[in-house]
Amino acid sequence: MSIRTLDDLLAEGVSGRRVLVRADLNVPLDKQTGDIADDGRIRAVLPTLGALTEAGAKVVVCSHLGRPKGAPDPQFSLTPVAGRLGQLLGTPVHFATDTVGESAQATVAALADGEVALLENLRFNKGETSKDDAERGAFADQLAAFGDAYVDDAFGAVHRKHASVYDVPARLPHVAGRLVLREVEVLSTLTGSPERPYVVVLGGSKVSDKLAVIEALLPTVDRLLIGGGMCFTFLKAQGHEVGTSLLEKDMVETCRNLLERGGDKIMLPVDVVAADAFAPDAAHDVVPADGIPSHRVGLDIGPKTVAGFAAALKQSACGESTNARTIFWNGPMGVFEMPAFANGTRGVAEAIAAAEAFSVVGGGDSAAAVRALGLDEKDFGHISTGGGASLEYLEGKTLPGIAALEN
Numbered sequence: 591m592s593i594r595t596l597d598d599l600l601a602e603g604v605s606g607r608r609v610l611v612r613a614d615l616n617v618p619l620d621k622q623t624g625d626i627a628d629d630g631r632i633r634a635v636l637p638t639l640g641a642l643t644e645a646g647a648k649v650v651v652c653s654h655l656g657r658p659k660g661a662p663d664p665q666f667s668l669t670p671v672a673g674r675l676g677q678l679l680g681t682p683v684h685f686a687t688d689t690v691g692e693s694a695q696a697t698v699a700a701l702a703d704g705e706v707a708l709l710e711n712l713r714f715n716k717g718e719t720s721k722d723d724a725e726r727g728a729f730a731d732q733l734a735a736f737g738d739a740y741v742d743d744a745f746g747a748v749h750r751k752h753a754s755v756y757d758v759p760a761r762l763p764h765v766a767g768r769l770v771l772r773e774v775e776v777l778s779t780l781t782g783s784p785e786r787p788y789v790v791v792l793g794g795s796k797v798s799d800k801l802a803v804i805e806a807l808l809p810t811v812d813r814l815l816i817g818g819g820m821c822f823t824f825l826k827a828q829g830h831e832v833g834t835s836l837l838e839k840d841m842v843e844t845c846r847n848l849l850e851r852g853g854d855k856i857m858l859p860v861d862v863v864a865a866d867a868f869a870p871d872a873a874h875d876v877v878p879a880d881g882i883p884s885h886r887v888g889l890d891i892g893p894k895t896v897a898g899f900a901a902a903l904k905q906s907a908c909g910e911s912t913n914a915r916t917i918f919w920n921g922p923m924g925v926f927e928m929p930a931f932a933n934g935t936r937g938v939a940e941a942i943a944a945a946e947a948f949s950v951v952g953g954g955d956s957a958a959a960v961r962a963l964g965l966d967e968k969d970f971g972h973i974s975t976g977g978g979a980s981l982e983y984l985e986g987k988t989l990p991g992i993a994a995l996e997n
């Protein structure tokens with residue numbers, strides 16, 4: 591890819607220059623306390639920010655958090671992120687209480703060399719996500735006024751055609767940050783010629799979002815293991831009763847086609863943990879995947895499925911090799927946030943961690959699950975900060991944020 595990098599910018603010298611950094615600080619917040627539940631995305635951007643502050647730049651960081659509707663909404667404020675970022679950087683972060691208004695202008699104007707400012711949530715402004723080019727462009731003009739150069743380190747947002755990702759780089763000298771480069775470097779090995787056997791494990795709840803990636807990956811993968819909320823639409827396509835489990839009725843026919851095309855490559859659960867209700871303390875049992883009672887909801891894959899998936903990670907024959915050599919995992923195997931339904935995700939994550947393969951975990955929830963379940967991040971080859979972004983990258987789509995850096 592012909593993209594200028596942070597090192598190119600550092601080589602030009604950034605001391606005393608204002609550098610606008612787009613980061614993806616969209617971290618999960620605890621629903622009760624509002625505290626940061628997982629700070630992985632903040633940590634991931636530290637190498638870029640550290641390099642810039644050390645080189646004496648005035649660093650202006652901007653990000654979205656959640657999906658506010660184009661106006662300020664306190665529940666999506668980046669205030670707690672500014673505090674955590676300051677702790678991790680070991681230096682206070684100057685927080686602007688608006689994105690491009692008086693507070694932002696004063697905060698940026700007061701920055702000393704080597705200091706960091708964080709602007710309030712980009713999505714408090716309609717222009718950030720607008721489909722109207724002029725509206726997005728006008729907001730991008732205001733943002734671009736805060737920088738002499740622009741660094742994109744928001745890999746999780748490169749699939750969005752948003753002002754801070756797509757329009758600002760057209761207005762400023764632009765480079766890719768360390769995180770974006772690393773993500774692209776790793777994910778491109780999966781779209782190129784991954785070492786085989788190549789096994790993909792998919793779960794989570796966004797069924798329709800992920801069918802396109804299955805379509806794109808089917809010719810390349812040796813095995814596709816499907817669990818999580820996704821599996822019920824496939825089980826329905828096989829003609830099974832799924833009770834009140836997550837189901838995308840409109841997608842049943844598509845799943846049937848994928849099953850026909852995928853044949854033996856696709857593995858579905860043989861047992862599931864079915865509960866009386868979608869609740870942490872609901873009564874639950876392990877039932878066969880083709881025998882989910884009509885009043886029950888499937889909230890996790892069962893132990894036989896975990897064992898089968900773990901075995902498949904070891905025995906996906908391709909040529910002479912029988913161990914998976916490359917693994918991509920996106921989406922938890924069950925509702926891991928509730929301990930009673932976390933065993934499937936834990937079991938599969940442990941099998942991936944133990945495999946002698948290069949493993950990539952993609953997706954905000956999957957990465958959070960790895961950390962929440964106390965697994966060692968070092969046992970995985972790469973933990974991507976991108977959910978939708980990593981999937982769209984694997985689908986081979988042109989990502990607006992990457993295209994904007996190439997221009």
Ligand SMILES: Nc1ncnc2c1ncn2[C@@H]1O[C@H](COP(=O)(O)OP(=O)(O)OP(=O)(O)O)[C@@H](O)[C@H]1O
Nearest residue numbers: 794795796818819889921924925953954955956977
């Ligand atoms: N059987 C199930 N029924 C309902 N929800 C489920 C089930 N299994 C997993 N989930 C839920 O799926 C959610 C994660 O799905 P998602 O598709 O968003 O994962 P991700 O791709 O890792 O995350 P993101 O897209 O946010 O980066 C979790 O909150 C989990 O509780």
Ligand SMILES: O=C(O)[C@H](O)COP(=O)(O)O
Nearest residue numbers: 614616746747954977978
């Ligand atoms: O969580 C993500 O995948 C990124 O931060 C992008 O967020 P979005 O899906 O709300 O654009």
